[in-house]
Amino acid sequence: xIKSIEExxxxxxxxxxxxxxxxxxxxxxxxxxxxxxxMVSLREKKPEITEEEALGQVIEQYGSPDExxxxxxxxxxxxxxxxxxxxxxxxTALGKFFGxxxxxxxxxxxxxxxxxxxTGVFYFxxxxxxxxxxxxxxxxxxxxxxxxxxxLSIQGLALLEGxxxxxxxxxxxxxxxxxxxxxxxxxxxxxxxxxxxxxxxSILYMIVQFVFGTIYFVLFVTILSFSIxxxxxxxxxxxxxxxxxxxNNIHYYFPTWSYPLLIFGGVLLWTAFMNIARGVGQLHGxxxxxxxxxx
Amino acid sequence: xxxxxxxxxxxxxxxxxxxxxxxxxSVLDKNAEPMYGYQIAKLLEEYSGDASFMKQGALYPVLHxxxxxxxxxxxxxxxxSGPPRRYxxxxxxxxxxxxxxxxxxxxxxxxxxxxxxxx
Numbered sequence: 464x465i466k467s468i469e470e471x472x473x474x475x476x477x478x479x480x481x482x483x484x485x486x487x488x489x490x491x492x493x494x495x496x497x498x499x500x501x502m503v504s505l506r507e508k509k510p511e512i513t514e515e516e517a518l519g520q521v522i523e524q525y526g527s528p529d530e531x532x533x534x535x536x537x538x539x540x541x542x543x544x545x546x547x548x549x550x551x552x553x554x555t556a557l558g559k560f561f562g563x564x565x566x567x568x569x570x571x572x573x574x575x576x577x578x579x580x581x582t583g584v585f586y587f588x589x590x591x592x593x594x595x596x597x598x599x600x601x602x603x604x605x606x607x608x609x610x611x612x613x614x615l616s617i618q619g620l621a622l623l624e625g626x627x628x629x630x631x632x633x634x635x636x637x638x639x640x641x642x643x644x645x646x647x648x649x650x651x652x653x654x655x656x657x658x659x660x661x662x663x664x665s666i667l668y669m670i671v672q673f674v675f676g677t678i679y680f681v682l683f684v685t686i687l688s689f690s691i692x693x694x695x696x697x698x699x700x701x702x703x704x705x706x707x708x709x710x711n712n713i714h715y716y717f718p719t720w721s722y723p724l725l726i727f728g729g730v731l732l733w734t735a736f737m738n739i740a741r742g743v744g745q746l747h748g749x750x751x752x753x754x755x756x757x758x
Numbered sequence: 759x760x761x762x763x764x765x766x767x768x769x770x771x772x773x774x775x776x777x778x779x780x781x782x783x784s785v786l787d788k789n790a791e792p793m794y795g796y797q798i799a800k801l802l803e804e805y806s807g808d809a810s811f812m813k814q815g816a817l818y819p820v821l822h823x824x825x826x827x828x829x830x831x832x833x834x835x836x837x838x839s840g841p842p843r844r845y846x847x848x849x850x851x852x853x854x855x856x857x858x859x860x861x862x863x864x865x866x867x868x869x870x871x872x873x874x875x876x877x
Binding site for chain 1: 775794795796799800803810813814815816818819820822823837841842843844
């Protein structure tokens with residue numbers, strides 16, 4: 464029994480595993496659009512049935528995840544067989560290690576590591592300022608509306624972070640804010656937000672993102688510089704005549720026979736880091752999903 | 759033993775493959791305004807009455823493939839009550855193709871009817 468639209472989308476994504484990424488994206492967007500529209504109209508027509516029953520009926524008409532997936536695969540197979548590509552299976556460990564260069568997730572994770580530094584600083588400042596102002600303003604009349612605005616901004620930022628994560632790390636995150644009742648008094652809305660566990664987890668995420676962002680950035684810059692330095696040593700020594708260490712006019716040089724080793728070491732270091740970055744990106748995405756996504 | 763319900767399902771699926779394109783083009787041709795998926799699904803539900811010919815989810819991939827062939831156009835617009843919606847509209851090329859397809863369908867229909875009746 465599927466309990467939420469999110470769960471349906473996850474199942475659909477699993478069923479479509481191996482299809483063209485664009486097909487998967489289309490299928491998910493179509494299903495989300497349809498299921499949400501159908502839910503709203505069904506709940507309006509029959510307010511007495513529960514959320515779960517409504518979802519059951521809607522899915523019955525739309526088709527189960529495997530039925531829907533097979534419809535997309537069928538059309539994909541009929542129309543554009545040349546565009547579907549699967550990852551070559553059974554490659555060696557060495558192939559997998561160096562295959563990281565053709566993996567968009569690894570490049571996305573690298574970019575994320577850079578961006579996380581900037582967003583991390585911003586999130587941290589925003590969360591700490593908002594929290595402390597909300598607490599200190601609470602002795603004034605405008606304290607509560609301010610707190611409400613702050614918590615709403617956190618929801619917005621969480622959504623934005625989710626978009627960045629899905630785009631760069633490929634971890635599915637919600638695309639749209641959750642439905643909220645429109646005719647809710649603002650005080651009740653504030654109460655709902657304060658009692659929502661995920662708002663506090665989101666604030667915590669914004670605070671720890673500062674730490675993660677800094678670590679990612681430092682690792683990225685350090686390892687990039689080391690790798691490039693190793694690769695460039697032959698050029699620096701032979702062409703520019705610079706030593707590895709220059710101290711009081713005494714130059715220290717690497718011997719010529721070590722050049723291939725140095726270049727290889729530099730490439731190896733960077734490739735290893737790309738592999739690590741991909742893994743870290745997936746872990747980070749999973750953490751973000753736990754903290755930012757309301758179930 | 760022959761599993762006739764599974765065979766019927768397969769038969770239905772194979773027939774749907776072509777008919778769905780014809781039906782979707784016709785619906786979008788008759789409607790003056792661009793329509794989004796759920797709207798189309800609702801309308802088809804109304805047409806089909808109690809019998810359900812295909813799952814609503816199976817309409818969307820057909821819409822995409824019609825769009826890829828240039829018979830439909832789509833644009834995404836935000837909606838008041840939820841996720842943004844993709845609105846589909848028939849193109850001039852789609853209208854020409856539809857006229858041809860409708861002719862094919864009429865010939866096919868009379869051919870099949872005659873074959874079933876036997877003369």
